[in-house]
Amino acid sequence: MNKTIVALDFSSKEEVVTFLEAFDEPIFVKIGMELTYACGFEIVETVKAMGHNIFLDLKLHDIPNTVKGGMKNLAKLGVDIVNLHCAGGSVMMKAAIEGLEEGAVNGKRPLCIGVTQLTSTSKEMMNDELMIPGDVLDAVLHYAKNAKDAGLDGVVCSVHEAAAIHKLCGDDFLTVTPGIRLSTDSVDDQKRVATPEYAKKQGCDYIVVGRSITNSENPKQTYINIEGMMK
């Protein structure tokens, strides 16, 4: 199974198709809000028809009943992974799983993972602006435990928290880690970043990589190099 999930942060179907046509084999991709809001859910069908695995990253965060209904309809799309914000709370997370089970296609629901603290969040921002005290690791572990208890399949976190999450929640509990940068890349808006090599050392199940691949001169070769670092 591929360990690298490529973030298709594009605003048109043409860019997505051109990007994916370079790959000879199916890969794992992430369709997020930029692409979905530009193209609608039709883009999910387009990418599925090309044979790729899909993480549909819409980060649901609302009252339990609304998230349940939303997840029911997302499950019908037959994607592999969906996500939500753990900050929505345990009742919301349980409702999300109920919705996914109701909408499951042929008895199979998408995996559901919860965003703990965005990788663009620093300790200072978390403490001073969001008013969550302590270290980022403490908050992330607390949210991960809530997610596990609510029946989620894993979390989105930074590479720096993945090993501690596996220790607390078990090796089967997925850690999906964005904020990946090659050592020469600019950090951009990310705060908790790490290289693919370090992600492998920390036991991350999947890394999410956007700009390091999509903005590179040869995206396919960069993808192959990064996959190589994760094997």
Ligand SMILES: O=C(O)c1cc(=O)[nH]c(=O)n1[C@@H]1O[C@H](COP(=O)(O)O)[C@@H](O)[C@H]1O
């Ligand atoms: O849920 C996500 O995928 C996500 C969570 C998070 O905490 N941080 C984060 O960067 N992401 C996503 O991962 C991708 C990272 O993109 P790059 O910074 O370009 O590699 C983006 O599509 C983000 O929306």
